[in-house]
Amino acid sequence: MGIECRGEYILNRVLVEEEKQRLQTQDVYICKISAQQTSRILQFIALQGTEWESAEISVQKVPSFPPYTKEQFDEWKQLWPVAYRPLVQLKPVQLDDDERAYINENLSVVSQLQAKSDSEGNRGSAVIVGSPKAREAIVQSTDMTHTLVHPLKHAVMCCISKIADIELDKKKQGCFGDQCTNDNTNDQSEVQLVPAKRAHTPDIAGTPLVTEQISSANDIEDNAMEFTSGYLCGGLDVFSSKEPCVMCCMALVHSRIGRLFFIDPSESGGISYYSINSRKALNHNFTAFQCTLTSTQNLTP
């Protein structure tokens, strides 16, 4: 794409929900009988007669979950006997050169898109959705809240809409997901279709949802038709210059993406605040990476 890579990104897997849990405590009563209420404990004590006259009742807090990390274990074991089973160590991210280049390039692009968007007075992030299999970008968007005067048109939401429209176009062209007949391969993700260029994507109200702002977007759109298939954004990679907000992170869960790479973290973001990518209660999880640029330029004085 003619992008000048300014350096190598280091990928740090973001902690999963359990790794971030802090000491949470529950009040418990330790006594010889199973008493649930203070009144019952007092009753019990009263029945013991003089022997218990000087007994002191104290309330101690103890952990209500088993520890998940070594750090939690060291802190929590002081209070209460807790069992700690070391995790099967999560392996450091193993990337071959091609994949590393694909990730680096897309992170460089979102970072540059963001800079350009910022200079135009926007404040949100820039996002690319890519295919891990083809190692190619599919769609991209900057934050459109300012342009469209709509507080919810974040870059992630715009990208999800674009992917959906690509799916719809496929359908219009007579290719219906599972029934897609493709001569030389069984692989649904290799469907070869000629991409239809669209000037903009109309939303339900008929106003343009996304207009191309960046000229380099065109070759990305060209790839678009080929690489999405199957269920929504299932298994796709999302590259974002900023950590997505709660709405966007949950939209990524609904869309069933595979991996999220973001550069700048945010305290109110869906990953930092709620670990939305790794919550057991949700029906889909994805791996999130916070990516830091180790720029050679930054090292020179």
Place this chain on the structure above:
Amino acid sequence: MSDIKDISINDSGTIKQIDQQTRERRLEYMQEALKMADEAYEASEVPVGCVFVQNDRIVGQGRNETNITKNGSRHAELVAIDRMLASGSNFHLDDFKTTDLYVTVEPCIMCASALRQVGIRSVFYGCANDRFGGCESVLHVSSDQGLDGLPYYSEGGYCRDEAVLMLRRFYVRENTTAPLPRKKANRVLKTEDLDIRRSNK
């Protein structure tokens, strides 16, 4: 209906009595939301519907459109918000400050966050959303501190049983027409635990 409480807790946490008239009006709006959910059901979408109400007037409505759009984020609430903010509409972003949402199912985490970001006043819903709920069931996006947008008051239990029935009808139909039909138990519509009074209009 036993679900509907006579009291409601306002933003400052104090309990206030809501009068009969207010409660009945809320149930009427919820009936409108149920009509939107019914429209979704007829269109083979997960039956969730909503209406936005400002100054006793319906100013927006929407229903699930995830299948037709192939976009998993086209939930009733976001569909309605997009229409309300579309160019040519008289509704402006500032109007959300004085607007309430009536939605048949507790908003999911995504929509709960979207509602903060547009600055909704309050949210009334039918049944809880055990899998994705963002107001009480899974997370408390509506009230947690330090997130984008503004916290808002939310309360469930308005026409809960009708909302539940609509979802059950949908899943029974899906399971019955699936290429590989599911277990028989999933194809039978259970209603004995619900108290449905369509008559309260």
